[in-house]
Amino acid sequence: MKDYIFQVEIGVRDYELDSEGIVNNANYLHYLEHTRHAFVKSRGYSFGQMSADGIIPVVSRIEVDYKSALRSGDVMESKLWVERQGVRYLFHQDIYNKENGQLVVRAIVSIVALVNGQLSRGAELWEKLGLDDEQ
Amino acid sequence: MKDYIFQVEIGVRDYELDSEGIVNNANYLHYLEHTRHAFVKSRGYSFGQMSADGIIPVVSRIEVDYKSALRSGDVMESKLWVERQGVRYLFHQDIYNKENGQLVVRAIVSIVALVNGQLSRGAELWEKLGLDDEQ
Amino acid sequence: MKDYIFQVEIGVRDYELDSEGIVNNANYLHYLEHTRHAFVKSRGYSFGQMSADGIIPVVSRIEVDYKSALRSGDVMESKLWVERQGVRYLFHQDIYNKENGQLVVRAIVSIVALVNGQLSRGAELWEKLGLDDEQ
Amino acid sequence: MKDYIFQVEIGVRDYELDSEGIVNNANYLHYLEHTRHAFVKSRGYSFGQMSADGIIPVVSRIEVDYKSALRSGDVMESKLWVERQGVRYLFHQDIYNKENGQLVVRAIVSIVALVNGQLSRGAELWEKLGLDDEQ
Numbered sequence: 001m002k003d004y005i006f007q008v009e010i011g012v013r014d015y016e017l018d019s020e021g022i023v024n025n026a027n028y029l030h031y032l033e034h035t036r037h038a039f040v041k042s043r044g045y046s047f048g049q050m051s052a053d054g055i056i057p058v059v060s061r062i063e064v065d066y067k068s069a070l071r072s073g074d075v076m077e078s079k080l081w082v083e084r085q086g087v088r089y090l091f092h093q094d095i096y097n098k099e100n101g102q103l104v105v106r107a108i109v110s111i112v113a114l115v116n117g118q119l120s121r122g123a124e125l126w127e128k129l130g131l132d133d134e135q
Numbered sequence: 136m137k138d139y140i141f142q143v144e145i146g147v148r149d150y151e152l153d154s155e156g157i158v159n160n161a162n163y164l165h166y167l168e169h170t171r172h173a174f175v176k177s178r179g180y181s182f183g184q185m186s187a188d189g190i191i192p193v194v195s196r197i198e199v200d201y202k203s204a205l206r207s208g209d210v211m212e213s214k215l216w217v218e219r220q221g222v223r224y225l226f227h228q229d230i231y232n233k234e235n236g237q238l239v240v241r242a243i244v245s246i247v248a249l250v251n252g253q254l255s256r257g258a259e260l261w262e263k264l265g266l267d268d269e270q
Numbered sequence: 271m272k273d274y275i276f277q278v279e280i281g282v283r284d285y286e287l288d289s290e291g292i293v294n295n296a297n298y299l300h301y302l303e304h305t306r307h308a309f310v311k312s313r314g315y316s317f318g319q320m321s322a323d324g325i326i327p328v329v330s331r332i333e334v335d336y337k338s339a340l341r342s343g344d345v346m347e348s349k350l351w352v353e354r355q356g357v358r359y360l361f362h363q364d365i366y367n368k369e370n371g372q373l374v375v376r377a378i379v380s381i382v383a384l385v386n387g388q389l390s391r392g393a394e395l396w397e398k399l400g401l402d403d404e405q
Numbered sequence: 406m407k408d409y410i411f412q413v414e415i416g417v418r419d420y421e422l423d424s425e426g427i428v429n430n431a432n433y434l435h436y437l438e439h440t441r442h443a444f445v446k447s448r449g450y451s452f453g454q455m456s457a458d459g460i461i462p463v464v465s466r467i468e469v470d471y472k473s474a475l476r477s478g479d480v481m482e483s484k485l486w487v488e489r490q491g492v493r494y495l496f497h498q499d500i501y502n503k504e505n506g507q508l509v510v511r512a513i514v515s516i517v518a519l520v521n522g523q524l525s526r527g528a529e530l531w532e533k534l535g536l537d538d539e540q
Contacts (some may be wrong), residue, residue, distance in 0.1 A: 013304045015161065015319070017154045024150060025464050027433035030285045033430070035354045047284070048342070059430050063468045071317070073311070102309070149442045149452070150435045158331050160303070164296035165420045172419045176478075182419070183477070194295050198333045207453070208446070285431065294420060301416045 004079040006039040012074045022069040028105050035078040043129045054116045055125050057113050061110040067103045139214040141174040147209045157204040163240050167228050170213040189251045190260050195269045196245040202238045223247055274349040276309040282344045288377055292339040298375050302363050305348040313399045324386045325395050331380040337373045407486040411459045412442040414501040417479045427474040435512050439499050448534045459521045460530050467517040493517055
């Protein structure tokens, strides 16, 4: 396991709770997506620019282990590191409860890059994100 | 009040319930939007074609009266009629509980049409929807 | 128009954008709800405690005027003041684009309080929110 | 791979599309959840009754492979079969595009049952769902 290279805080909003008063499972995919977008922005890049560059990232697979629940008022620390595996980027994304440090969700999100409509080795995106040196 | 000119059935999905076990208020805007889209389709038109025709409908105002709640398993009958008022289309949209006929939501959604980026009298859209004769 | 008595910042999350790249109308109801919940918390009260006190607030009507759109990366300043009108609380809620100060949404949300299942004058809730003096 | 034991049709609603005009990844978790709930109902059981019986099903892990995209107007056939593995139920859930039969999503959702707050072998739930004979 590598060190996290990015983290962002996200607060639970009450409309994300389900009828049992805990965050609905599907919302974690939103949090994970939000975290990846914030990561891309932190690297001085954006999804708008990506699209203009002819690069379209596509989620091909997700794995999520739900470890503990979040409730009204909770704040997450959402962290990630990235691994390259063939044509895929594996985003290792973990979410912690900020207050008690407990692991909430452990996820691996696999992303492939379409460059001008073709599956790509993804080198362009990798470089744009400033990841070539550190991984 | 005019007669309804369109109706569609929509089933509550459990993930739309909030922590009190009733449909969250915001979801009704989704139901109302879904109903308008289904109405447009029923007229042989689509939002994709609308966009290709340079017509962009924009919601400028909504009013929603919440009359009764919906719960898990409930099915709606979502009905509408349309009124033209100056540059605005007023979609009068009512949602009923199918099982007991009870009124759930009474809404008026105001829509203006941008044609090639300009606020339009909306005649094009009105005609495309086959509304010119009956209203 | 009264002065605002509460405000909170809310950032647009990219999954709230619709197929035209702007925040979907329904999400504003989420933002407005989130703002009311944050307001209640700021007064040292909570929806959990409210429920324990036998008070259930119910949204009976919303009016929303959409003035301008929000896009990826935008941050809102969501503000409110409250007016009492018979058995109803009127939450006057306005959302501004933080960057340019532009009005995004102007809303009035009507709320009634059920106390032990009965429609109430709402004095209990009013007092719990520390609103009795200032309005 | 076993035969599917349940299937339900679900139509894409336009508000589920993201800024690229395809269904956002997170919505598939909603579709999968909706399918499991419909399955439980088809067995004459419900989440309300489950709760009254002291049984709480908890999603512990999801794996989703995204195979193709869904767009406005598409209809899904969402199918499942269930496998028991120690204390876990594995819901094997596949979603197909009804029109062309294409696989859209292949998912495995792991669920554990808490009975009166304790992790359970889940025999009660298994039996309630009428699964004891056929698996």
